[in-house]
Amino acid sequence: MAGACLIGRITVKNADKWAEYRSKVPATLAPWGAELLFRGTQSASYAGDDRHQDIVVIRFPDQASIDGWHGSAAYQALLPIRAQAADVVLIAYQN
Template sequence: MSAYVVVELTVKDAAAKERYSAAAGPIIKEFGGEFIVGGTWEALAGEPGLSHGAIIRFPDRASVMNWYHSETYQATLTDREASMACTFRLIGA
């Protein structure tokens, strides 16, 4: 069963976001992940949190954990922290 990473974010530094995205995208693919959708949130109920979001599908929970804790992904975190306020959440098997 697939596992999904739901990302909520607000961009703080567009140049750092570009660097992060350019580095993180190929690493996500390396671990079997694929971007399903990304863009601006539209709140249907409740208070909106961060302004943008993305959903990334992986084959399973183990693939997510292997990706997230990999040395190559961890090396992108400096740009991620500089580029956006964000939350990453995991759902699925």
């Protein structure tokens, strides 16, 4: 898998706000060539503890695309909703 991935570790605080945020994110990803690879809820822990129960993995063509998406006006407009909806850690990885 070439490119870069963005990993989001998530603890939902407000389910309704989270649903609103999630419904709006895909439109912000499309211009950057991003693809949602996985979204799920933790089912078991085999080593260590993670305070976040949910995860999302999004593949981008490269790190510049992640930077562009994250800084875009379209995504930045969603940050107030995200702050109300969940505690989120976003980490980018390149390969």
